[in-house]
Amino acid sequence: MTLNAQNCRLAWQQMTAACAAGPVRNYVQLLDMQDFLVETELFPEPVLRAYSARNMEKPLTEDQLQHINAERGGPQGNYRDGMAQKMANVVDCLSKFPQSKRAVITICNEPMPVHSNDADAKCVRELHLYLDDAGRLSGTVFLRAQAAALFPKNIHMLGSIMQEIAAQLPQRPALGTLFYLASILVADRS
Numbered sequence: 001m002t003l004n005a006q007n008c009r010l011a012w013q014q015m016t017a018a019c020a021a022g023p024v025r026n027y028v029q030l031l032d033m034q035d036f037l038v039e040t041e042l043f044p045e046p047v048l049r050a051y052s053a054r055n056m057e058k059p060l061t062e063d064q065l066q067h068i069n070a071e072r073g074g075p076q077g078n079y080r081d082g083m084a085q086k087m088a089n090v091v092d093c094l095s096k097f098p099q100s101k102r103a104v105i106t107i108c109n110e111p112m113p114v115h116s117n118d119a120d121a122k123c124v125r126e127l128h129l130y131l132d133d134a135g136r137l138s139g140t141v142f143l144r145a146q147a148a149a150l151f152p153k154n155i156h157m158l159g160s161i162m163q164e165i166a167a168q169l170p171q172r173p174a175l176g177t178l179f180y181l182a183s184i185l186v187a188d189r190s
Helices: 008-018 046-055 083-098 148-169
Strands: 025-032 102-107 124-131 139-145 173-184
Touching: 008 025, 008 148, 025 083, 025 124, 046 124, 046 148, 083 124, 083 148, 124 148, 148 173
Parallel strands: 139 173
Antiparallel strands: 025 173, 102 124, 124 139
8 A cells, every 4th residue: 555645734634524424434644744733723723832832731821721521522632641652752762672563552451441531532542753865753553542523632742742752862853754544534523
């Protein structure tokens, strides 16, 4: 299978169109992560920055806290527990072993999720990172589900994680591509 890398905005538009008639199983995209900002009415840039900071375990200002609400993902979109340590582990791994296959962030923290508990049913599951043949930080991400309406938040978080890791690596790599796989793509959380 050969995929051409798409910018994140175009990918979001395509996924929105793809699921307009109903859910799509095993949805894949190859994303160019050089620009991962996808602003929408629900997710203007300040909101995206607040959610990414929150999920990377960074302190939030009072203004940023005002953006956090159930409409934008609720507890299902809270990935912050242990994220700083997980990111540090990837930095350590790729600093010591640039060709490693073990630079993995398990995004969700619940080993035994209860299907009826939204907080347990995290959508973003794992992020595998590597230095590609061009020396860029690239990766693969696996999602249990993706609501197209929430893609801007998820891709901003993933891009922010990649950007922060790249800035801490000795090579200071540019961001490359992200192979994106969602078991199911839906329009929204309804």
